Amino acid sequence: MDSANINTAEQNIAQVKTALKAFVENEKIAKMLGKDFVSEMNDWEALIEKKSEEPFTLVILGEFKRGKSTIINALLGKELAPINVTPETYTINEISFGHTQYVEAILENGMRVPLSLEDITREKLEQRMKLFPAKISYVQIKDNAPILKEIRIVDTPGLSDLESLDKQVMDYIVNADAIMYAASCLLPFSESEQLFLASHVQPQRFGMLYILVNMIDAMNSQKDADKILKRVRNISERIVPNAIVYGISGADELSRKLGRERPLDKGTREFYETQFFQFELSLQRDIIMQKDVIRSKRVLTMLSQMCDETAAKLRLISDMAELDKQKLADRAKEFEEQCEMLSKALEEKKPALHLSIIEMQQEAEAWMYEFFSKLRASILDCRGKDADGNDLYSSEDIEKHFYSFLMEKVGEAYRNCIESHRDRIAEIVEGTGRELASALGIDDLSKAAKAPSVEMIMTSLNKNVTRSVMGVQLFGTSETFPPATMSVFSLILKKKKQTDIIDIALENYDDIRNNIVKDIKTVYQDLETKAAARLDSLYQYQVEMGREALNQAQQLMMVYDNDEIRQTLVEAKQMLAEPQRILAESKL
Ligand SMILES: Nc1nc2c(ncn2[C@@H]2O[C@H](COP(=O)(O)OP(=O)(O)OP(=O)(O)O)[C@@H](O)[C@H]2O)c(=O)[nH]1
Ligand SMILES: [Mg+2]
Structure with missing residues (x-):
């Protein structure tokens, strides 16, 4: 949208607003959607009005x-x-x-x-x-x-x-x-x-x-x-x-x-x-x-968020209108039973999570061994000579920069390794969360029960959230190296003035490597604890969403019969179609 299109945009806004106003003011629809919903819509409207x-x-x-x-x-x-x-x-x-x-x-x-x-x-x-x-x-x-x-x-x-x-x-x-x-x-x-x-x-x-x-x-x-x-x-x-x-x-x-x-x-x-x-x-x-x-x-x-929320709500009601009261009550009972079963299943998933994390930890160790063998070659390169037989690096340069070179390389390897595994663990956790949701049959229920804006945060950002929740401290600068690794670095630094720093590094080489592997083990244990906790909270979240949706539906069924709901739904969907079309065409 450029400024030439601004008039069209404003026209679209006016049209969508009018259509949504008519929607909220339709008494039959308002009754079906409930008081809370109408007041939410009014809040949206007031906010948009204030905005203009x-x-x-x-x-x-x-x-x-x-x-x-x-x-x-x-x-x-x-x-x-x-x-x-x-x-x-x-x-x-x-x-x-x-x-x-x-x-x-x-x-x-x-x-x-x-x-x-x-x-x-x-x-x-x-x-x-x-x-x-x-x-x-x-x-x-x-x-x-x-x-x-x-x-x-x-x-x-x-x-x-x-x-x-x-x-x-x-x-x-x-x-x-x-x-x-x-x-x-x-x-x-x-x-x-x-x-x-x-x-x-x-x-x-x-x-x-x-x-x-x-x-x-x-x-x-x-x-x-x-x-x-x-x-x-x-x-x-x-x-x-x-x-x-x-x-x-x-x-x-x-x-x-x-x-x-x-x-x-x-x-x-x-x-x-x-x-x-x-x-x-x-x-x-x-x-x-x-x-x-x-x-x-x-x-x-904002208008399209408002429309999306409304459409989601209509979808929920439309699912429910296909069930009768008895069936809905059965469904709620079944849901609770499923929850119990799945809670057990969740506990059973944890050993598998443990195994995957152990596997990753072993992989990390293998990477580290490989990295350290390559690093040895780069260290020796620091003493290399150019074509004329001169030193590539002067001893002053080595004295000045070698230590930070070493720390930087080791820090980077360590960070990359854990960062990439953290993503993989987040994926496993989220995948398990999704499996649970579909086993509970609440994929659509939960989608419909919550506004898409909330849904959007939950799904597309869930992995990021999981990563953050599982945030382990990532080390890598001189002040924040993991403890065991840091102890060897300090040792090198202490000896630095006495003899050739490269010799000292090579002497302590196996110690650096073994200690970083030790540190990695601790980090993975931490990751596992946090991943398991996140899995529990995802499960809780899914269960609550499902319960909420079922509750809402049961309340609705107490007031209306299915035919009435179906008929109003058709009308509501028709009324919403026009603003949805305009919004889709305004290419946000
Ligand atoms: N060196 C440096 N100090 C800064 C800079 N900007 C702000 N400060 C100092 O940081 C301190 C906090 O600055 P504020 O602008 O009050 O920070 P704030 O984020 O508004 O703080 P709160 O309102 O308390 O959340 C003050 O002592 C500032 O002088 C900067 O660019 N450089
Ligand atoms: Mg301030």
Whole structure:
């Protein structure tokens, strides 16, 4: 969709909205689908309506202390969002355009309390809030920074973990037009950050998603920075393929714009300065200039989620309409019996899982032996001579670089080996999960019972989730080598000054290899425990889905007879066909 098509997009949106409105307002259908469903549809509608009226919203997300507020200030060229070394952002701060600067808290009871920028630091706000008659819903900051004429920017508190993900932040995610996700190059791009992106950001299908790897100024060399960015890019390509990754320094950019002293240049300034510039350029070109297109796409995405959920619900009812009350009761009883049987079957699967993991562990050991025999050759190559008989590497070079060369190679082999097995184990676990679901006969039931947006997370991302749940610590840098391997490396380092480092490495060669094999064993044991636990939780999930679907159906059958349901279904499907067709044609 380009801007020439924007009118068509808007027409489509209007048509789909009208059709869905008629659908919800049809009394027979509404009665059949139930109160909850109608209120859900109304929520969707309200959200979409709100969306069309609200300014374009760019939301920043990320865990605590990734420099989110600093990045926003750097974009604004002003210090509006509070920044601190301790958890700072306390409320959701909406920053939008106003001719004069103005700050106020919007309370949950609708009341507005005027504040100043100084008041919204965590420390002050915590004090002042005690006197407010209700909790703060969000803080609104108005300012005349030029970028705010185009878009509204929302700063959020650090996300802690998925369990306690604040409902309000979640509303902002659903409501956002585009997302900036802040990570820090000083902290690893953790499994929980990945899981958050996979489970909460990706399913929303944002047209624009930036991953900002912040604090590059703190890296000691470009090589270090490149390495981290490469890792983040590799991971994000897998879980949020549409994301654009930039390596930036919010703090440097803010100081630069304010004319303050900038962080020390450790040789990467040109890089992060350019990256920030490119990020701002993309904001201009891909967001600000395209904001109507992005907005239309976003609304169309929401509408099609709404349609998909409705269609899934209709499918569920249509399955159930084929059964009568007695049959349904039998089916529920049968389901419970099956659950019991499968729970036993699940226990029986565990020894097989154990065997597969042992097999992988042996394979890993074999790889390691092979790798170490090849590595010996590369080590000896370090002493090689060129055609003229000169040393390929000077002894100073070897002195300086050999140790890190060795660590890097061993670390890489170790990481690759476990990474690839982790995928295979995740596949085994997911496959078993699917087998259980089909044995329970709840494939379709569960699909129908839950909205496709949820379903999408569960199926397409299940493997990623499983991988994350089974996250074992992956070692590989000097500080984080597995314990046994590290002990040999330390030994080499201690002796390094005394004699030729290559000799020391070769002397301790078998020890390095044997110890890494020892470490690998521990890691695989850990993997097995986690995989088994994940299998249990998948089973629980399937069972709950099945029960829920059966329950829903039984309730429905208490109120209507099958013919009535069938007839209304035909009508409902017909009414839904038109908006579905339009949405399919608008090629999201
Ligand atoms: N070296 C360096 N420090 C930074 C950078 N960006 C932010 N910081 C520092 O990191 C700390 C946290 O920055 P904030 O912007 O408050 O981080 P935040 O993610 O908004 O934190 P919360 O709101 O508490 O979740 C502050 O001390 C900043 O000065 C950067 O690019 N480089
Ligand atoms: Mg903050």
